[in-house]
Amino acid sequence: MEKIRLAYIDRLKGLCILAVIIGHFAIWPLGLDDDWVTLFVTSFHMPVFMFLSGLVLSTPDLSKCIRKLPHFILPMLFVGLSLTLYNGNSPKDFILSSTKSGYWYLWVLSIFYILLSIFNSFYPQKSIKVSYLISLVDLVFGITVFGVLLVLKMFATEVISQFLSIDQCFALWPCFYIGYMAKKYSMTDYIVKHQGVATIGVLSYIILFVFYVTGIRHLYMIVAITSIVPFIYLFKKRNNSKTRIEQELSRIGRKSLDIYIYHYFIVDSISLISVGKWIRLTNNIFLEGVIALFFAIPIAYLCIIIAKIIKNFPLLYRIVYGKSI
Numbered sequence: 001m002e003k004i005r006l007a008y009i010d011r012l013k014g015l016c017i018l019a020v021i022i023g024h025f026a027i028w029p030l031g032l033d034d035d036w037v038t039l040f041v042t043s044f045h046m047p048v049f050m051f052l053s054g055l056v057l058s059t060p061d062l063s064k065c066i067r068k069l070p071h072f073i074l075p076m077l078f079v080g081l082s083l084t085l086y087n088g089n090s091p092k093d094f095i096l097s098s099t100k101s102g103y104w105y106l107w108v109l110s111i112f113y114i115l116l117s118i119f120n121s122f123y124p125q126k127s128i129k130v131s132y133l134i135s136l137v138d139l140v141f142g143i144t145v146f147g148v149l150l151v152l153k154m155f156a157t158e159v160i161s162q163f164l165s166i167d168q169c170f171a172l173w174p175c176f177y178i179g180y181m182a183k184k185y186s187m188t189d190y191i192v193k194h195q196g197v198a199t200i201g202v203l204s205y206i207i208l209f210v211f212y213v214t215g216i217r218h219l220y221m222i223v224a225i226t227s228i229v230p231f232i233y234l235f236k237k238r239n240n241s242k243t244r245i246e247q248e249l250s251r252i253g254r255k256s257l258d259i260y261i262y263h264y265f266i267v268d269s270i271s272l273i274s275v276g277k278w279i280r281l282t283n284n285i286f287l288e289g290v291i292a293l294f295f296a297i298p299i300a301y302l303c304i305i306i307a308k309i310i311k312n313f314p315l316l317y318r319i320v321y322g323k324s325i
Helices: 002-027 036-056 062-086 091-095 104-121 131-155 158-164 166-184 187-193 195-213 217-237 244-254 256-268 273-282 285-311 314-321
Strands: none
Touching (some): 002 244, 002 285, 036 104, 036 195, 036 217, 036 285, 062 091, 062 104, 062 256, 062 314, 104 166, 158 166, 166 187, 187 195, 187 217, 244 256, 256 285, 285 314
């Protein structure tokens, strides 16, 4: 059962990390932003990633959290600071930036993990015999954290907001916590078994995305949440399929951390601004997507190769990943 579950999760992670590279390639080498391609991939890649992070998370406590955090923090600090210095910026720029040179995902995930660990450490579920009370407490906790993040987003000083990446935390906490709840209450099984739910999810995502891409940007959070349903349905429905594309997506997905932390260096070294200007002039978003995908695939595999090389140096590997080989 575990292997079946991991099959669709790895493939979906593979798709999302390719979407991340596509978005970054369109923004930086092509110099394009806020168009259909970038808005499409950003509408789902990090939301689905956060959902999956919550979905695969074993119920954490503080002791597990302490052991696990270096696996998030060290790659962010070592590789993120390296990229920051490579781009001519200072460590202060890295620390006091909400994006953390692009490595904010690992930082935000660490914050979510800490919050959930504290919650589980002070909330002994075994002492609660009534199941609906457990569900109610879970719901109240999720809403409370969201409310606190909203208050911080509105009233926190810029330094605190940037340091804690409050905007990213606020936007993606619902996706992460829904993933955590989905595992706890078998929500993904429900989606697959009830095609009507999946259909509503697909239609909602399409309709909301059209409004979002045409200028109603404050719909992002709702678009992000609705994007989860169609992707979970499509990928989990094909759990047992083994096409070549799905196998490669699975391979890429299993190495998504490696690809995430190294792809910035490669993307940052490519410049196709003149091509991007022509695409913007002709509004050829199809060609933009094809070019970005054409580069994204080899970039992903190159990142995997870089990770394999680093694995040959145990000390460096431990510094980068916070664990032994």
